[in-house]
Amino acid sequence: MHAAPAVRYPVTRSYRVAAWLAGLCALELAVLSAWWAASPQPDALHLVAFGCWGVATLWAFLAWRGASVGELGWDGQHWRWESTPPMAGLPEGVARLHLDLQSQLLVRFAPAQGRAVWLWLERRPARPAQWHLLRCALHCADGSGATPVEGPAVAR
16 A cells, blocks of 8 residues: 655635635524514513524634634645744644545644644646645545555455
């Protein structure tokens, strides 16, 4: 079995995710507004519901704005995460693929030291070859850089 070739891929905030979150928040607001309009008399429960909606909407926006931005790299043996703006050192770690939607990936990068980061990656039209290599590297040996086991496969 061959190891996946080296690849580097940029990670940015996803505007598709932002649009999806905005649409979901707008739908929630429409449902709350319809509930308020259908009620004979607004009460404290309505205010609590709108307050919860506001907090959840603010949290979603801040979570999107705080999404990790940088570059994920595989050198053939190790994963590296370089955040933007750069932090001290180039942390090596383990990248685990949690969701593969062909054109979008959800990856958890756990450095050897420090806390893990979740990365939402999207295929870029200008980088189809790198996208394919990145997916291959993430799927190869679980993306951990572990040496594959040689020998016959055993069915259980």
